[in-house]
Structures are given as structure tokens and as C-alpha cells.
Amino acid sequence: MSEQSGLVVCFGEAMIRHSQNQIGESCSTPGGSEYNVAAALSLLGRKTTWVSSLPDDEEAKLVTTPLVERSVTLDIYKSSHQVGHYSIDSSAKTVTYDRSDSAFANLDAGEINWRQLLSSSRWLVISGITPMLSDGARANWAAAMTFAELDGTLIALDLNYRPALGTFQELWDHVEPRLRMVNLLVVSPQTLALVMGNDSLDDLIEMRRRWNIPYLACTWKNAKDNGQSRWSAVAHSHGLSSSENTAVFHQPVEHLGGGDAWLAGFIDGLLEGIVLEDCCHRGDLLAALTQRTFGDLGNVTRDELSRWESIEGPVVLLQDG
16 A cells, blocks of 8 residues: 555546457457546646555456556555456447456445545545445445545546446435535536436536535537537536537547546646636547547647647647647
């Protein structure tokens, strides 16, 4: 265990994804919501720690090696259980999970010393995936939030609803009582509609007001010209900030990992102290740049991100640069 946590602590499961790349080759690559955020932030130069549970085997090394290469600090709780897996069938548009007996799902309640881990951190990044995995995972998720609140660590929660793990109401029953602890909540348009009945900007503003969330963010992706236009908005106590006027058009090679990259970009902007519209735009750009390469993880550096941010107005991000 490390003696001192990173500026941003990310807690969650990473799995091994089995899928085919753009030329039809079978590939096994690591990924996970909080894992992806840690990797992206560290590559931008932020001090980051990823907290999780893994066995001591070659599959675990497949998970940890990309983070080590990106200078992420690891706090791994060793387990006799396996790494979780999931398989994507692009032709059938199906995803098959094998995670019920994973190392992360077998975490014991109280296993993680959150007071030590969070003592020097600015942000805790978690998702709505974790409380749906097991009682032990949920207990550690709840404890992380409790100690973060006690120690003054800001909490970023990506709701990240996954129907394969249960109903939305089950997830909401875990999350809703703890929204008072959350500083930044990220929802998809689909989740916003589940909570509010619609996915408009007015609904985003009203949801933030109803639960008194400091920052409530949502990202939109609109199909356009064999690609997509990506923009985002955040509701806050002074109203609404949006990147709709600086939307990013791109043609994704990879359709996963974009939301995690967006969260990393937005948090990076908050840490820098830039205005909220620019935080949204930074997230949009980092998401689009990350989806230029196969696999959940991107390779976006600070210099590359800054070059694209220097463009005024909407950005057309094509594969040839």
C-alpha cells in the first residue's frame, strides 16, 4: 500500500475486454470507468491513485501495466479471485459479462483504510457501477464517500447506469440518499430522462436544484455526417454552462471510454480553475481524442490537448489530424 494518496483517488473495478479491433483482430484490453479516469488524468500530469482489488497473476498485470506506464499510483488489495471479463459481439450488438466472482466483487466490507487513502486527496472519483456489484463493493463505496465527506475530499460520481447489473430503481435507491455528499454528479441524457421524464437543459437545471448538487453534468452526442457532434453542459448554483457553441465533431474508432475521458477532462479543468464552459469543452475534446484509438484507454498528452483547445469555436477532429 502506498503511504500517501494521489491528488485524485479513483475507486472501482477494472476488467479485461474481449473484442475485435477495426481490422477484425481479436484483442484483450483492460478498462473500467474509474480506471480509465485515473489513466487519463495521470497522462495529463495529475497525481492520481487507482484503488481496486486484483489477483496476483498475469491477467492482473495486463490491467496494471498500462497504469504503471502512465505513472498512476496503485493501491491494490490482493485477492484469490479472478479478474472480471466481458466480451463484445459487435455484429449482434451484445455484451456478455463474467464478473460475479471477480476479485473486486469479493471485497470485504471495511477492507480499505479510506481515512489513510483520502488524507491528502482533492477528489474521489467513483461510479454507480460499484454499489451494484456486491455487498462488499457497495460497503467500501459507501465508506469511501463517508470518509471523503469527513476529510473534505470532493466527490465526483458518474452514475453510469448499467442495465445488466439491475434496475435503475435499484441503483437510485443506493445513490439518492447520498446525493448530499456529491459535489459533481454526471448523468447521461438517458439517465436524466429516467429521473426527470425528459433530457432537456431545463430538466438538468431542475434536477440540480431538487437535490442541491453543486455540479450536475450531462454530455450529448448527436449523429452527423458519418460521425458525431459532442457537447456537454453543467448545471450549477448560478445557472447553466454549456459547450454547445464549441461542439466537437469527430468520427470515433472506439465507442467506449469517452464518458470516462470526459470526466477526466472536466475534473482537470476544475483543478486548473478555468471557467465551466471551458471545463466542458476540455472534457469534450479529451473524450473525442481518446476515441481515436482502439481500447478504453487513450494516449492524450497535455500538449496535444492544449493544441486542440487553442482552436476557437467548434472543432472538427478528423482521424488524419
